Amino acid sequence: MESSETAGERPLTKLEIQLDLIEGAFGESFGKKLFDDGTLDYLYVRGVILVRDAYLAEVARLLEEEDEPGERGQEFVAAEGLLPGVSLFSVGARDVPRLLDKIDARLGVGVATPDHILSVTPVWACPAAEPEGVPDGALPDPGPCAGSGSGTFIYVPDTGLLDGAAAGHSWLAGVTGTVDPLLHEGGVTTIPDYAGHGTFIAGVARCMAPAAKVVVARDFNKAGAIAEHQIVLRLREGLSLAPDVISLSAGGATRKDLPLLGFEAFWEGYRHYQGTVLVASAGNNSSRRPFWPAAFPHVVAVGALAATGRARAHFSDHGPWVDVYAPGEDLVNAYAHGIYHYREPPNTGSHHFHGMARWSGTSFAAPLVAGLIAARITRTGENGRQAAGSLLAEARAQHVPGVGPVLWPCDTGERDDRLACCCCGGGHRAAGHCRC
Numbered sequence: 001m002e003s004s005e006t007a008g009e010r011p012l013t014k015l016e017i018q019l020d021l022i023e024g025a026f027g028e029s030f031g032k033k034l035f036d037d038g039t040l041d042y043l044y045v046r047g048v049i050l051v052r053d054a055y056l057a058e059v060a061r062l063l064e065e066e067d068e069p070g071e072r073g074q075e076f077v078a079a080e081g082l083l084p085g086v087s088l089f090s091v092g093a094r095d096v097p098r099l100l101d102k103i104d105a106r107l108g109v110g111v112a113t114p115d116h117i118l119s120v121t122p123v124w125a126c127p128a129a130e131p132e133g134v135p136d137g138a139l140p141d142p143g144p145c146a147g148s149g150s151g152t153f154i155y156v157p158d159t160g161l162l163d164g165a166a167a168g169h170s171w172l173a174g175v176t177g178t179v180d181p182l183l184h185e186g187g188v189t190t191i192p193d194y195a196g197h198g199t200f201i202a203g204v205a206r207c208m209a210p211a212a213k214v215v216v217a218r219d220f221n222k223a224g225a226i227a228e229h230q231i232v233l234r235l236r237e238g239l240s241l242a243p244d245v246i247s248l249s250a251g252g253a254t255r256k257d258l259p260l261l262g263f264e265a266f267w268e269g270y271r272h273y274q275g276t277v278l279v280a281s282a283g284n285n286s287s288r289r290p291f292w293p294a295a296f297p298h299v300v301a302v303g304a305l306a307a308t309g310r311a312r313a314h315f316s317d318h319g320p321w322v323d324v325y326a327p328g329e330d331l332v333n334a335y336a337h338g339i340y341h342y343r344e345p346p347n348t349g350s351h352h353f354h355g356m357a358r359w360s361g362t363s364f365a366a367p368l369v370a371g372l373i374a375a376r377i378t379r380t381g382e383n384g385r386q387a388a389g390s391l392l393a394e395a396r397a398q399h400v401p402g403v404g405p406v407l408w409p410c411d412t413g414e415r416d417d418r419l420a421c422c423c424c425g426g427g428h429r430a431a432g433h434c435r436c
Contacts, residue, residue, distance in 0.1 A: 014344045015040065021193055021343075022119065025223035030117070033097050033255065042253050044096055044114035045227045050261045051089045051112045059089065062106055063099055083236065083265035088115065088229050100255065113254070113261040116292075119225035120159060120197050120250045120363065130344055131196065131357035134332055138356045140207050141332040142368070142409035144171050148375035149209025155243035156205070156367070157234055158198030158250070160218030162336050165199045168355055169334045171206050172199075177216030182338055189338035191353065194224035196336045200359055201249055201367045203333035208371025208409065211378070215241070220250060232262040239273050244377055244384040247370035248280040249363035251291050260292045267298055275383035279370040281362035288319035295321040300373075300388050304328025304365040305406060312403045316362055324395045324405045326372075328365030332358050372411055379412065 012020075022043065023030040031046040051059050089112070091099060096114055103112045160180030166172045180198055183190040198216045206214055219234045220226050226234075231250075238246060254260060270278070282303040283291030294301035303322045304313035307329040312318060316328065335357035341350045369391070376387040395405035 011345060017343050018119075021223040022117065022225050025225065026117070031096060031114075033114075042114065042255050043117035043119075043225075044255075045117060046096060047091060047093070048115045048229075049089050049091055049096060049100065049112050050115055050229065051087055052110075052261070053085050053087055055107060055111045056087060056089065058107060059103060059112055062103065063091065063094070083232065083262075084268050086261055086265035097255075109256065110258055110261070113258060114228075115262075116228040116252055116254055116260060117225050118228060118231060118250050118252045118292075119223075120194060120220045129360050130342055130347055131200075131335055131340065131353070131359045133351045133353060134356050134358050136354060138332055140171060140203060140334070140356075141330075142204075142207055142327065144207045144210045145375065145410035147210055148378050149212030149371070150378050151211075152209060152245070152374040152377045153213045153215070153241070153243045154205050154209065154245045154247055154367075154370055154374050155238045155241060156198060156201055156214065156216045156247050157219045157231065157238060158201055158216055159194050159196070159220050159224060160198050161202065161216040162196055162199045162334075165202075165334055165355075169203065171210060172203055172334055175202050175206060175214045175216065177202070177214075178218035180216075180218060182336060189336075191336045191338045191340040193343065194220070196334075196357070197224065197249070197363065200331075200333045200335055200357065201247065201364065204331060204364050205247055205367035205371040205374070207333070208368055209374035209378070212371070212374045215243075224250075226250075228260055228262045232266045235266060236269055239269055239276065242273065243276055245370045245373050246276060246278045247367045248278060248293070249361075249366050251280060251283055251294055253285075253289060254292050257290050259296060263293045263296060267296075270298065274385065277373060277384035277388045279366050279373065279388070281366040282322045283317040284315040284361055285317050286315055287317050289317070290319075290321055291317050300324065300369060300392070302326055302328075302362060302366040302369045303404075304360070304362045305400075305403065309406075309408070310400065313360070313362075315360070316365075318404075322404065323392055324369060324407055325400075325403055326365040326368045326407045327409060328362050328368075329360045330358055331360070331364045331368075332356060333364075335359075368409065369407055372407055375410075376412065 031044045033041040161177030166175045279300040280294040282294045282301045301323045303325040304316040305325045306313045313329045373387045395407050399405050
């Protein structure tokens with residue numbers, strides 16, 4: 001893959017743009033690994049690896065024995081315990097992929113892994129495109145379902161909540177979170193890259209469960225990205241709030257497609273919160289390659305349906321690890337007020353947004369399912385995992401050929417009640433899905 005520095009005068013690709021943005025945010029700690037053909041494999045944090053605690057001493061001895069001449073004299077330090085069984089291990093200026101190859105060969109694959117960088121709109125794009133404008137006065141699509149979600153709590157680790165969004169959109173009333181900042185200079189408001197992502201997600205979830213409590217955390221604050229060990233710690237904090245549903249619209253590919261080691265440790269805490277279910281976006285690579293953490297069996301992995309509702313969205317990841325597909329193309333919901341400057345082809349120039357946008361990606365299919373789970377909890381009294389299991393059973397029963405299990409807006413998990421989704425504003429989705 002040609003870097004932006006060697007790209008010459010040709011337009012930068014979406015991949016190059018995203019890499020430059022994330023590298024600019026992470027600085028010298030940014031690392032990327034390429035396949036032999038030059039395409040991107042995974043992103044990671046330089047200077048550290050994740051190691052299973054039982055192997056810390058062996059890893060330190062092995063790496064010191066195998067140092068290259070320029071690496072000698074640097075200490076290995078277990079910098080920070082994450083959760084039971086896994087530590088963040090400092091390796092100085094050593095080459096992380098090379099070290100991991102040595103550990104694999106001597107101690108076994110999976111003893112140590114990179115501290116991967118995960119993102120809401122990366123390289124493995126999620127969302128699939130930049131936000132698009134909508135006519136003034138546009139309403140959310142899908143729109144609010146009949147009142148549901150009372151007594152439930154959806155936690156959204158993302159980019160935060162735009163200031164004033166809850167007051168400016170009726171379906172977001174009562175939603176709280178850490179502020180997702182805009183840029184104000186000379187009387188002009190500019191929308192930074194990734195801003196509004198968490199707000200849009202909260203809006204989609206709230207339309208499916210209008211009475212649910214929703215809290216949006218600002219975790220992905222480095223160009224929409226975060227280190228694996230950091231999001232594990234943030235999710236642990238989120239678990240302590242005892243949400244019914246966690247809606248995570250982020251992730252990435254991993255070295256050798258292995259499960260994220262940090263999340264393997266996270267499950268030790270997660271299993272004690274048996275009423276909480278984690279819902280995650282499946283990614284937008286148009287690929288069967290696992291997108292983590294969605295690919296974990298403990299997670300409800302959500303792919304995207306095309307706007308027609310009759311096919312998988314062209315960008316959606318797919319494969320046996322994806323649990324369900326839901327609308328994720330051309331959704332309309334809350335966004336920022338201000339000017340957004342487009343970076344990614346084929347978009348050019350800028351657009352002045354007025355609080356609403358049209359957006360596509362598995363990022364937005366995931367909160368739709370999260371909201372449906374919260375709504376079912378209210379109706380049935382099931383906990384989060386039970387409600388998710390019931391909805392997934394219904395999704396399998398109404399699978400779409402060539403796609404797989406599906407859920408529609410306002411789906412109740414009871415086939416006789418499926419026409420209830422006609423309450424979602426009567427747009428093309430309702431007409432296509434519910435035969436209104």
